[in-house]
Amino acid sequence: MGSTVFERQxxxxxxxxxxxxxxxQSVFWLDSDGLPPGFRTAHPSLVGDRTADLVVVGxxxxxxxxxxxxxxxxxxxSVVLLEASTIGWAASGRNGGFCEASLTHGHENGVSRWPxxxxxxxxxxxxxxxxxxxxxxxxxxxxxxERTGTLSVAVEPHQxxxxxxxxxxxxxxxxxxxxxxxxxxxxxxxxxxxxxxxPAKLALELARVAVSLGVEIYEHSRVTALGDGVVTxxxxxxxxxxxxxxxxxxxxxxxxxxxxxxxxxxxxxxxEPLSASQRASxxxxxxxxxxxxxxxxxxxxxxxxxxxxxxGYDAVYYPGGKVRSSYEDRPxxxxxxxxxFFTTFPQLEGLRFTHKWAGAIDSCSRFCAFFGTARGGSVAxxxxxxxxxxxxxxxxxxxxxxxxxxxxTERTASRMVRERPLPFPPEPAASVGxxxxxxxxxxxxxxxxxxxxxxxxxxxxGMGFDS
Numbered sequence: 001m002g003s004t005v006f007e008r009q010x011x012x013x014x015x016x017x018x019x020x021x022x023x024x025q026s027v028f029w030l031d032s033d034g035l036p037p038g039f040r041t042a043h044p045s046l047v048g049d050r051t052a053d054l055v056v057v058g059x060x061x062x063x064x065x066x067x068x069x070x071x072x073x074x075x076x077x078s079v080v081l082l083e084a085s086t087i088g089w090a091a092s093g094r095n096g097g098f099c100e101a102s103l104t105h106g107h108e109n110g111v112s113r114w115p116x117x118x119x120x121x122x123x124x125x126x127x128x129x130x131x132x133x134x135x136x137x138x139x140x141x142x143x144x145x146e147r148t149g150t151l152s153v154a155v156e157p158h159q160x161x162x163x164x165x166x167x168x169x170x171x172x173x174x175x176x177x178x179x180x181x182x183x184x185x186x187x188x189x190x191x192x193x194x195x196x197x198x199p200a201k202l203a204l205e206l207a208r209v210a211v212s213l214g215v216e217i218y219e220h221s222r223v224t225a226l227g228d229g230v231v232t233x234x235x236x237x238x239x240x241x242x243x244x245x246x247x248x249x250x251x252x253x254x255x256x257x258x259x260x261x262x263x264x265x266x267x268x269x270x271x272e273p274l275s276a277s278q279r280a281s282x283x284x285x286x287x288x289x290x291x292x293x294x295x296x297x298x299x300x301x302x303x304x305x306x307x308x309x310x311x312g313y314d315a316v317y318y319p320g321g322k323v324r325s326s327y328e329d330r331p332x333x334x335x336x337x338x339x340x341f342f343t344t345f346p347q348l349e350g351l352r353f354t355h356k357w358a359g360a361i362d363s364c365s366r367f368c369a370f371f372g373t374a375r376g377g378s379v380a381x382x383x384x385x386x387x388x389x390x391x392x393x394x395x396x397x398x399x400x401x402x403x404x405x406x407x408x409t410e411r412t413a414s415r416m417v418r419e420r421p422l423p424f425p426p427e428p429a430a431s432v433g434x435x436x437x438x439x440x441x442x443x444x445x446x447x448x449x450x451x452x453x454x455x456x457x458x459x460x461x462g463m464g465f466d467s
Contacts, residue, residue, distance in 0.1 A: 002446050002448070005343065009346075011342035015349050016339050020352075023355065026357060028270040028357075029097070030089070030093050035201070039204060043207075044219070045219060046233050046236040047235050047236050048236045049236055049237050049239065050080055051078075052216070052240045053077045053240060053241060054079045054080070057231060057253065059085075061394075062393040065393050066396075067079050067217075068213065069397045078214075079215045081216070084220070084221065084223070085219065090250075091248065092390075095387075096199075098194060099194065099196065099390045100125075100194050100392070101125040101128065101194065102125050102193065104118075104122075105387070105388050109368065110416075114415050120410075126192070128391060131394065133145065139209045141206075142205060143198050144198040148288045150189070151188070152190070152291055152292070153175060153183075153186070153291070153292050154187065155185065156293075159293040159294075160185050163187065163188045164186070170189070179288070197390065202390070221236070241378065242380075243375075243380070247383070249263045249360045252381070259426060261364045262317055262430060263322070263323050263360040263361070267313075267333040267337060268356065268358065269309070269356050270308070270353065270354060271310075271351050272307065273305055281347040296441060298340060298344075300341075308341075312337075313333075314333040314337075315361075317431070319431040320427060334356050362385060369383065369385045380404045399411055
């Protein structure tokens, strides 16, 4: 079995340990380095009972977009949003901030599942991204929205051929003229389909907009039961004719969805701000989002204050499928990321990492969100974004509102919306199966991308595991 560039060209001994010395376990976007003082608004807890036309469960992107879109569609509708902790504290506040147009986790996944719909789905995705940009502009949202696109880079010879058919294919020299890494063998810059955003600011600004439109938001109000027209929390309840579930990675309030997603942990590092000379050594003046093409891939980007966020590669499922804060500190994953960072940018040796964290991704077997209704159509859900929910969550909100309206729309008539993915098996089979898939993906990365019989079989039945 061959080796990858990150194994062939590791940094010098001591570089990684020195770079990680003093790194704090903290989400950059949510702490004082990444979020201005006073940016966060506290919301009360729900005490007693409320009545609303629509209650939204979950204060991440999907729930917030649902609340905002509900009021934009019908300003007279009363909307209550319930969040178990604080707005944007989970995946919505700790992701990499890549706001993708794709609704299907990339073109290849979409065309393999819905070939007759792919043109429509991609058009919807681009329109959705345009609509997000328009919303940011309309409400004056301070979210550091940058329409920079994504530079996909080949770091192994076989990946060059994967990029050669792309319309903006660039050879090694042209790619390194954009961003200078000795690992880059080719690249393709897709400029229209990705924006960068400050994740926590996006969640908090969506909450501000929702409140300005008349939405009632309650934090620290965990939902403990879902009844017919009643949502019960630890200290109160809301009576509503319609309910939108946006709990994503957390256990579904609907038993039918308990095996449809698994929590996969993704790990991230952020550097200290680069000096002028360090910046000049890598270029990157276009501030594009960056990603390589392996099964175990890295994603990276610049922050507004000149740091580099570097994440991905390890996608870790912990036996039992629980969401626990103890899983967020995984030294071996942070050390691996730091090593890969300095292989990518050896000219930055000496740079330190200031922040490290992890977050749980709601992964489903088809790699993109799925939707549905329950309780006679009074409950709708959207979940399973599998790591590309920053942009797609707005689309998911509109799908839920379409479903709750009971009227047929082009969205609700699509196969992508009507079909459900295959469920994961219950434990302990889930742990065994996911471990086998991760091992097979790692072997493929070490065999020039060639997928073995096991992965090909899963591909054929539409079953997978990804972050």
